[in-house]
Amino acid sequence: MKGKKKTIALAVYFILLFLPIYWMLNMSLRTNADILSTLTLYPADPTWKNYIKIFTDSDWYSGFINSIIYVTINTMISLTVALPAAYAFSRYTFIGDKHIFFWLLSNRMAPAAVFLLPFFQLYSTIGLIDTYIAVALAHCLFNVPLAVWILEGFMSGIPREIDETAFIDGYSLPRFFVTIFIPLIRAGVGVTAFFCFMFSWVELLFARTLTVTSAKPIGAVMTRTISATGLDWGLMAAAGVLTIVPGALVIWFVRDYMAKGFALGRV
Amino acid sequence: MMGIVLDSVTKKVVAETHLNNISLELEIGTTTVVLGHTLAGKTTLLRLMAGLDRPTSGRILVNGRDVTGMSVRKRSVSMVYQQFVNYPSLTVYKNIASSLKMSGMSKIEIDRKVRETAAMLHIEDLLDRFPAELSGGQQQRTAIARSLAKDADLLLLDEPLVNLDYKLREELQVELQDIFKKREAIVVYTTTEPAEALMLGGNIVVIDEGRVLQTGSTPEVYHNPATLKVAQLFSDPPINYLNGAVRGDAVRLEQDIEFPLDGHLKSVPAGSYIFGIRPNHFFLSRVSDKDAELRVKVELAEINGSETFIHVSHGDSRLVVQEDGVNPLRIGQEITIYVNPACFFVYDTAGALFASPFNKGSDRRPAWPA
Numbered sequence: 001m002k003g004k005k006k007t008i009a010l011a012v013y014f015i016l017l018f019l020p021i022y023w024m025l026n027m028s029l030r031t032n033a034d035i036l037s038t039l040t041l042y043p044a045d046p047t048w049k050n051y052i053k054i055f056t057d058s059d060w061y062s063g064f065i066n067s068i069i070y071v072t073i074n075t076m077i078s079l080t081v082a083l084p085a086a087y088a089f090s091r092y093t094f095i096g097d098k099h100i101f102f103w104l105l106s107n108r109m110a111p112a113a114v115f116l117l118p119f120f121q122l123y124s125t126i127g128l129i130d131t132y133i134a135v136a137l138a139h140c141l142f143n144v145p146l147a148v149w150i151l152e153g154f155m156s157g158i159p160r161e162i163d164e165t166a167f168i169d170g171y172s173l174p175r176f177f178v179t180i181f182i183p184l185i186r187a188g189v190g191v192t193a194f195f196c197f198m199f200s201w202v203e204l205l206f207a208r209t210l211t212v213t214s215a216k217p218i219g220a221v222m223t224r225t226i227s228a229t230g231l232d233w234g235l236m237a238a239a240g241v242l243t244i245v246p247g248a249l250v251i252w253f254v255r256d257y258m259a260k261g262f263a264l265g266r267v
Numbered sequence: 268m269m270g271i272v273l274d275s276v277t278k279k280v281v282a283e284t285h286l287n288n289i290s291l292e293l294e295i296g297t298t299t300v301v302l303g304h305t306l307a308g309k310t311t312l313l314r315l316m317a318g319l320d321r322p323t324s325g326r327i328l329v330n331g332r333d334v335t336g337m338s339v340r341k342r343s344v345s346m347v348y349q350q351f352v353n354y355p356s357l358t359v360y361k362n363i364a365s366s367l368k369m370s371g372m373s374k375i376e377i378d379r380k381v382r383e384t385a386a387m388l389h390i391e392d393l394l395d396r397f398p399a400e401l402s403g404g405q406q407q408r409t410a411i412a413r414s415l416a417k418d419a420d421l422l423l424l425d426e427p428l429v430n431l432d433y434k435l436r437e438e439l440q441v442e443l444q445d446i447f448k449k450r451e452a453i454v455v456y457t458t459t460e461p462a463e464a465l466m467l468g469g470n471i472v473v474i475d476e477g478r479v480l481q482t483g484s485t486p487e488v489y490h491n492p493a494t495l496k497v498a499q500l501f502s503d504p505p506i507n508y509l510n511g512a513v514r515g516d517a518v519r520l521e522q523d524i525e526f527p528l529d530g531h532l533k534s535v536p537a538g539s540y541i542f543g544i545r546p547n548h549f550f551l552s553r554v555s556d557k558d559a560e561l562r563v564k565v566e567l568a569e570i571n572g573s574e575t576f577i578h579v580s581h582g583d584s585r586l587v588v589q590e591d592g593v594n595p596l597r598i599g600q601e602i603t604i605y606v607n608p609a610c611f612f613v614y615d616t617a618g619a620l621f622a623s624p625f626n627k628g629s630d631r632r633p634a635w636p637a
Contacts, residue, residue: 168317
């Protein structure tokens with residue numbers, strides 16, 4: 001009896017969770033006329049028209065490509081910077097280490113809009129506006145502290161004696177770090193990469209303010225569906241579905257690491 | 268001198284002194300046991316010798332060369348930790364081979380060396396496994412094999428067997444003894460256990476609260492613990508103390524026990540002393556007609572494997588009697604214990620050794636008991 005109640009509760013929860021996603025999928029496979037005319041639980045006359053439009057119109061698909069490019073750059077920069085930083089916080093004591101660590105974290109607490117104006121002005125001055133690197137660097141503002149914070153937790157879980165043993169064996173610090181240490185915290189690196197990817201992927205404010213055309217993210221492209229003739233519901237839903245796909249794929253690949261990461265580290 | 272020399276080495280962390288002005292000379296080809304309680308500074312001492320930490324003051328010389336500030340990478344050391352430290356992402360084979368690979372040894376040489384070392388520690392069948400797939404004992408064998416493969420001048424072992432169960436510990440103690448004998452290295456082994464120190468033999472450094480209390484050959488220090496503190500550290504359970512005085516040709520212990528001066532006690536002049544008696548020198552029945560008798564009250568009988576530690580009180584003094592076998596004794600029971608004065612350690616009131624049942628400088632056993 002108790003098991004049955006649990007199953008029902010879970011089922012209800014999942015229905016609530018998946019309803020908006022399903023509805024978006026449903027909409028993306030219908031024409032605008034169909035969407036606006038009747039309420040149907042499933043597309044009676046499914047059409048790929050919306051998807052075909054996105055994959056053939058360069059304005060649309062370049063939005064996806066732009067997003068993927070700056071997100072990848074950002075994830076790589078964040079990890080490259082955060083790995084040594086987290087190692088330093090985890091292994092060494094230096095003046096103000098705890099304060100700097102907290103300050104890093106507090107960067108995440110400030111609303112992004114606060115930093116928008118300085119970024120825009122600075123990037124305009126040095127001519128970085130509308131480049132991939134501009135968005136990638138701006139996203140580092142909140143991804144690097146997060147990455148340092150997560151990685152530090154994983155690194156502190158590795159006994160210091162491993163480092164010492166490696167140095168006794170004759171490893172140099174960089175060689176030890178790359179060949180022994182990183183493999184030990186690969187779950188942490190996976191989790192960190194996932195979070196960097198996710199935050200950068202869903203961030204819209206910086207991404208659209210710092211770009212004009214050539215590095216425009218998909219989020220900004222989606223606003224094109226609003227026009228004088230009204231809203232293109234089907235097209236927007238299709239773009240929405242495609243926006244979920246990369247995140248879902250990443251989760252699928254790092255799901256084992258995620259589970260381990262949630263159990264071990266500081267996620 | 269070939270070996271390692273510590274020249275008035277002090278290590279302070281913030282305001283806390285971990286090691287206080289330590290001077291030691293350890294020769295190549297010798298095994299040195301560092302005996303002391305937890306937090307005595309044993310690990311700090313090893314870390315300084317290895318070069319993992321820098322002393323606050325003082326110098327460390329290896330084969331006559333000052334290495335005080337030298338990076339651990341450039342030194343010829345290997346170390347075994349109390350925790351089982353292996354690279355979790357490498358197989359046992361690669362773990363053992365790691366330092367050899369770094370030294371640029373040829374593949375064939377490495378293979379020979381790894382298999383030879385693994386055979387020495389009986390882990391030759393486990394070479395393809397990962398450390399997480401091994402039992403604790405096998406993990407520590409791997410860690411020891413890794414440190415042995417390197418053939419370093421300085422082999423440091425920090426309580427390597429403390430996290431293993433009793434049986435494994437005994438097994439490894441015997442094996443390690445043989446391995447150490449065959450090595451042309453300075454072996455330094457820390458332990459909190461007197462029995463382990465005695466088993467390994469060699470030389471001993473007794474340290475407490477960051478200071479060296481006594482150094483010498485292990486049996487000699489065991490037979491002539493220079494101070495009450497050393498006697499206490501080098502006896503498990505700790506040595507018993509009884510206050511006493513020598514008057515004329517008799518010893519008076521506490522208030523009520525008196526026996527004549529005999530054997531090594533003959534030379535003790537009149538005065539107040541503290542008598543140290545190892546727990547295994549007390550007996551529940553008379554062994555010799557020279558035995559002194561003590562009426563005591565049983566406080567606790569602690570059964571420890573095949574032995575019983577009987578905690579008893581005599582007036583204000585608390586004593587521990589170590590007896591073979593399991594002794595069913597009631598708490599609060601009044602019993603008589605016997606001890607032969609021939610095995611008394613005599614300390615003056617300042618705690619320095621005055622007379623020992625063993626002749627200073629020799630390992631000769633006394634007439635009775637061992």
